[in-house]
Amino acid sequence: KSNGIIEQSPLSVRAQQGESINITCVLKSSHEGIMLLRIHMQLEKVLYVLSQNTTTIFPTFANRLDYSKQEKKLVITLHNLQENDTDIYVCAAVLKNSSLSVSESGTMVLVKGEKQxxxxxxxxxxxxxxxxxxxxxxxxxxxxxxxxxxxxxxxxRKMNVVYEDMSFSSRSNTLVRTNTYSRDN
Structure with a gap:
């Protein structure tokens, strides 16, 4: 969306922890400067670039932010993103009467941690x-x-052999025999 003064892209971006993203702000009218703000989790200034090429990078992104400016176009690169960088970032034009004109869309930045x-x-x-x-x-x-x-x-398996003495028990002879092995003889 555009409010006629400033346009911003992309609408949303996903990144892994440690990666970098770009946010582009394009101004449609004369201005004193451009700001990048975090607005959802906490209201915080990220970058302020004046028309005279004076720049202020605020502590949250110190050593993690680069930008390039060409006429009315500002490309901001956020490096080494962390999970706590997840937020909505909006471009704002600082007009000559010191008022702010904020982009209607902003950029939703979602940073996923590598840990999981x-x-x-x-x-x-x-x-x-x-x-x-x-x-x-x-x-x-x-x-x-x-x-x-x-x-x-x-x-x-070994065969289980059963031997049975058949000498006396199987006979039907009723004669009594004396035991030849007995001592009585």
Whole structure:
């Protein structure tokens, strides 16, 4: 959107922690200076560029902000973004009568932290090898147990032989015989 004095792009931008983004402000009328403000989480000045090329970079982005100015176009680069840089940034024109004309759209900046992604990746890097090792061990143990059971099934067993003395008990002879091994004889 444009208020006729200043235009801003992009409307929104997503970045990972540590990355850089560009915000472009284009002025449509004469001005004394251009400001970049954070307005949603906290109202804070980020950059102030006067027409006489005097620049003020405020502490939040000290050593993390570059800009280039060509006529009425200002391209601002925010470097090494952190999660707490997530906010709505708006360009504002400082007019000759010292009033501010603020861009109607602004730029919504969403910075995602690397911590969550790295944690998920490292968790997977730990769990996948553990799962693979457990599956391999289970397969190996199962294979060994089936081999042992097969050996037991097909192993030749000793025959259980039972000998029975059939000399006296099987006969139907009712004659009494004397024991040849007894001492009485």
């Amino acid at each position: 992604t790295a944690c998920r990746t490292s968790s997977l890097a730990i769990y996948i090898p553990i799962i693979v090792v457990v599956l391999l061990l289970s397969t190996l143990i199962g294979f060994i147990l089936t081999r042992i059971n097969k050996k037991k099934i097909f192993q030749k």
